[in-house]
Amino acid sequence: QSVLTQPPSASGTPGQRVTISCSGSSSNIGSNTVNWYQQLPGTAPKLLIYSNNQRPSGVPDRLSGSKSGTSASLAISGLQSEDEADYYCAAWDDSLNGEVFGGGTKLTVL
Amino acid sequence: QVQLVQSGVEVKKPGASVKVSCKASGYTFTTYGISWVRQAPGQGLEWMGWISTQTGNTNYAQKLQGRVTMTTDTSTSTAYMELRSLRSDDTAVYYCARSTSWGGSYYSDCWGQGSLVTVSS
Numbered sequence: 314q315s316v317l318t319q320p321p322s323a324s325g326t327p328g329q330r331v332t333i334s335c336s337g338s339s340s341n342i343g344s345n346t347v348n349w350y351q352q353l354p355g356t357a358p359k360l361l362i363y364s365n366n367q368r369p370s371g372v373p374d375r376l377s378g379s380k381s382g383t384s385a386s387l388a389i390s391g392l393q394s395e396d397e398a399d400y401y402c403a404a405w406d407d408s409l410n411g412e413v414f415g416g417g418t419k420l421t422v423l
Numbered sequence: 424q425v426q427l428v429q430s431g432v433e434v435k436k437p438g439a440s441v442k443v444s445c446k447a448s449g450y451t452f453t454t455y456g457i458s459w460v461r462q463a464p465g466q467g468l469e470w471m472g473w474i475s476t477q478t479g480n481t482n483y484a485q486k487l488q489g490r491v492t493m494t495t496d497t498s499t500s501t502a503y504m505e506l507r508s509l510r511s512d513d514t515a516v517y518y519c520a521r522s523t524s525w526g527g528s529y530y531s532d533c534w535g536q537g538s539l540v541t542v543s544s
Contacts, residue, residue, distance in 0.1 A: 315467060345527035350468070357518055357534040358460075358468065364528045401468055405529040411484050412458070412470040412529055 316341060317402050319415035326423050330390040333418045335402030337383050341413055345405040347385040349378055352399045352417075361400075362387060389420075397422045425449040427519055427535035434541045435509050442505040443538045445519030452500035453477050458522040458531050459493060459504045461515040469515075473522060474502065509542045516540075 318336040325331040335347065346365050350358040360369055362378035365385065375390045385404075389396055402415040430444040445457065459471040472483035474493040481493050492505045502519055517538045520531035 345529070348530040352468075357537050358520075358531075359534070360530060360532045363530040363532070369532055403468075403470075403530075405524075405527065409485065410482065411472070414468045414470065417467045 315416040316406060316409070316413035317404065317415035319400075319402060319418045321416065322419050322421065324421040324423055325389075325392045327392055327394065329392045330388060331392060331420065332389075333387045333400050333402075333420070335385045335387070335415050337385075337404060337413075339383060340408040341383075341404040341406040342380065342385055343383040344407055347378065347380050348403045349387045350401045350403065352401065354398075358401065392422055394422050396420060425521065425533045427521060427533055429517075429519060429535040429538045432539045432541075434543065437510055437542055437544055439509050439542075440505060440507040441509060441540050442503055443517050443519075443540070445502040445504070445535050447500045447502070447521065450521070452495075453497060456522045456524060457493070457495065457502040458520045460518045460520060460531075462518070462537075463512070463515040466515075471504070471517075473524070476502070506540075509540075511542050514540065514542045 349362040351361050352358045365380040366378045377388045399417045401417050406413045426448050428446050433441050435441050453476045456475050458473045461469050474481045476495050490507050495502045519535040521533040522531045
């Protein structure tokens with residue numbers, strides 16, 4: 314049982330916009346920033362969004378993050394086949410004094 | 424370029440210990456912390472802990488307290504994670520990651536390739 318809650322799956326067609334939600338609590342998302350990671354099959358996670366809405370260099374601007382209260386979301390516009398992957402949200406949890414992850418969302422491009 | 428290269432596959436028996444290494448290159452080792460995250464087969468990501476490469480201070484996940492030790496060797500820019508009293512549910516891919524922690528922000532921007540640890544009798 315993950316501390317952060319994500320839908321297990323999401324899907325969209327090429328060119329579409331999809332969003333992935335992440336729900337937490339006051340001890341994690343409510344008081345700290347949220348990050349998003351992408352994991353392609355058989356590879357290590359890759360940082361997509363940090364500090365709620367910041368993109369590392371090299372991440373396209375069709376990916377964006379937002380946070381409101383104890384929830385966050387990742388939006389991917391102009392969906393492409395290479396976006397098919399698992400996506401994880403993460404945040405520091407003050408009560409657990411550690412980083413917590415969502416259970417992951419498998420994105421399928423139809 | 425920034426790179427973290429981890430040690431290879433390990434197969435251990437229950438009750439044994441494993442030590443995974445993570446060699447950093449392409450940046451000043453002591454300017455970022457190192458986190459360890461594991462992923463059991465078909466499962467999600469689990470944070471194991473963090474070590475400051477400047478001070479050696481550590482912060483371990485509560486469920487692993489007493490079984491895990493994270494260390495660094497700044498002379499070789501290498502981080503280590505040792506897990507003791509291995510159980511079958513410790514079977515996972517273990518990742519190291521370069522991490523930044525400031526204020527309420529904590530994130531990992533570069534990850535190693537992962538080290539598979541299998542625990543089986």
